[in-house]
Amino acid sequence: MEEEKTDMKTTFRRTGLALVALSAAAPAWAQDPVELTFLVDNGPPSVAQAEALAAAYTELNPHVTFDIxxxxxxxxxxxxxxxxxxTxxxxxxxxxxxxxxxxxxxxTRTIVELTDQPFLDVVSDSFEAVVTADGGVYGVPIGPGFAGGIMYNRAIYDELGLEVPLTWDDFMANNAAIDEAGYVPIAQTYGDTWSAQLLVLGDYFNxxxxSPGFAERYTNNExxxxxxxxxxxxxxxxxxxYEAGYFNEDFGAATYDDGIRMIATGEAxxxxxxxxxxxxxAEQYPDAVxxxxxxAQPGDDPDKNGLTxxxxxALYVPQASENIDEAVDFLAFVASQAGCQAQIDAGQVSxxxxxxxxxxxxxxxxATRDLVPYFNDSxxxxxxxxxxxxxxxxxxxQLTVEVGSGIRSAAEAAAIYDEDVKKAAQQLGLPNW
Structure with missing residues (x-):
């Protein structure tokens, strides 16, 4: 890592600074007050980011306030x-x-298109690609990029003389040594069902x-x-x-908060x-950071080790908003260095x-430093x-909960999931489905 600051940006197509707070061109006293409603999920990181961005924008534009x-x-x-x-x-x-x-x-029918907005000049191409529909861009990023993989307790690794595994076999060998030492090898938290997906979703790089080109073939029903x-x-x-017995005994009821505790305290x-x-x-166990x-979740070939x-x-503006100009101007602020800094100041950087x-x-x-080599090399x-x-x-x-609980085999769950995605593809009107 560089001495001054770590620049973890992806490849960008253009240069230049975002246009920030366009409405600031007129004096605040001359502008009518506007209250923007701002809907976010109730996760603490989302709330903290929204509050920090709203406060920073209002400081620049006192006539604009927010109802989060x-x-x-x-x-x-x-x-x-x-x-x-x-509705x-x-x-x-x-x-x-x-x-x-x-x-x-x-x-294209519900959200305001941003394609021609100059503030997109500093948004990475890789992000724009995932908020694009029919060639139009519709959102700006909020929060950092992140990864799916294996969070691990380095103190346990040091104690047992383990190395970061580059293959699944090495990972399972580490788990055997960890189990022998009396620690939980792998925390699982099916009380929050979304977390059960990570050993499947985090494996996509592998x-x-x-199977190069799987995503395209999958989309085309091939x-x-x-x-x-x-x-x-x-x-x-x-x-x-699961079959190796490497999960915590209460994996079926344990929650995400329990998983955080287990990895932070060295239980897992x-x-x-x-x-x-x-x-x-960092918030609950700062000394453990x-x-x-x-x-990265390892695959079968050490020469093909990479991160999913x-x-x-993203933040979006609905077409039905009565305050589109002000809302889009707020998105311009979010997509700027000042907006980015407001988010960094709001909490840990992951x-x-x-x-x-x-x-x-x-x-x-x-843990964030560990992501740097992966993000810096495409x-x-x-x-x-x-x-x-x-x-x-x-x-x-639900299917991953069942596989991870021994209720359903991997092959059976995969086949059921293939039928599940068929319905989703048909709802989207994709060809060949």
């Missing part, structure tokens, strides 16, 4: 967003996923490495999880970890999770911000499947 609304996450939150868009009752600005879930919002050996292997790895050595988990660890590391990455969520010129401070957590990272294909079925959390 919270919604639940998961499927219920997805349905609420879709319903409010469909034209959406907030002036809303935070939602990029990638496949964004495509399901029918953005799928593409062993490849299946149940019949492509590399894709099926993702479900099989989850099955193998590994937690397959998103790298964003460093934020709650130096002991927490992160590595997630691009940030990954790169995809705004040109936005640099991370020197004192980032070790050959060492690949977006998760949901960013490469619009096809994603809603049943994956």
């Amino acid at each position: 609304e919270l919604r639940v996450g998961s499927i219920d939150g997805d349905n609420l967003v879709k319903t409010r868009l469909a 034209e009752e959406m907030a002036d600005i809303f935070l939602y996923n990029s990638g496949s879930l964004f495509q399901a919002l029918a953005p 799928v593409e490495a062993d 490849a299946k999880f149940a019949t492509d050996p590399a894709a099926l292997r993702s479900f099989e790895r989850l099955e193998e970890a 050595a590994h937690y397959p999770i998103l790298s964003l988990a460093i934020d709650p660890i 130096p002991d927490i590391g992160f590595f 990455i997630w691009l940030p969520n 990954g790169p911000y995809l705004i040109e010129g936005c640099q991370l401070p020197e004192d980032v957590p070790q 050959d060492l990272n690949l977006p998760a499947l949901e960013f490469l294909s619009p096809v994603k079925g809603p049943a994956l959390p």
Whole structure:
């Protein structure tokens, strides 16, 4: 890592600074007051980012204030967003996923297009690609990029003389040594079903490495999880970890908060999770931060070791908003170095911000430092499947819970998931389905 600051940006197509707070051109006293409604999920990082950005923007534009609304996450939150868009009752600005879930919002009919806005000049191409529909760009990034992989306790690794594994066999060998030493090898938290997906979703770099072009074939209904050996292997790895007895005894009821506690306190050595988990660890267990590391989920070939990455969520403006100009101007602020800095100041930094010129401070957590080599080399990272294909079925959390609990085999779950995604693809009107 460089002495001054770590620049973790991706490759950009253009240079220049974002246009920030266009409305500041007129004196605040001459402008009518505006209150923007702002819908975000109720996760602490999302709330902190929204509050920090709103406060920073209002400081520059005193006539604009914000009413931040919270919604639940998961499927219920997805349905609420879709319903409010469909009924034209959406907030002036809303935070939602990029990638496949964004495509399901029918953005060309419901969301304001931003393609010609000059502030997109400093947004990374890789992010724009996952908020693009029919050639138009519809969102700006909020929060950092992050990854799916294995969070691990470095103190346990040091104690047992273990090295970061580059193959699945090495990973399982580490788990055997950890189990022998009396620690939980792998924390699993099926009380929050979304977390059960990570050993499958975080494996996508390995799928593409062993089955190049899988995402395109999958989108075209030419490849299946149940019949492509590399894709099926993702479900099989989850099955193998369960059958080896490497999970915590209460894995069926344990929650994400329990997983955070286990990895931070050294009760568990590994937690397959998103790298964003460093934020709650830093908040709840600050002394543990130096002991927490992160590595890519290993595949079968040490020469094909790389990281499955997630691009940030996005902010969007609905077409039904009565304050489109002000809302879009707020997005211009978010897509600027000042907006990026407001987010960095709001809490721990768990990954790169995809705004040109936005640099991370020197004192980032070790787990974030571990991501640097992967993000800095395009050959060492690949977006998760949901960013490469619009096809994603809603049943994956439950199916991975079943595989990870021994209720259903990997092969059976993969076949059921293939049927699940068929429905989603047909709803999107994709050809060949």
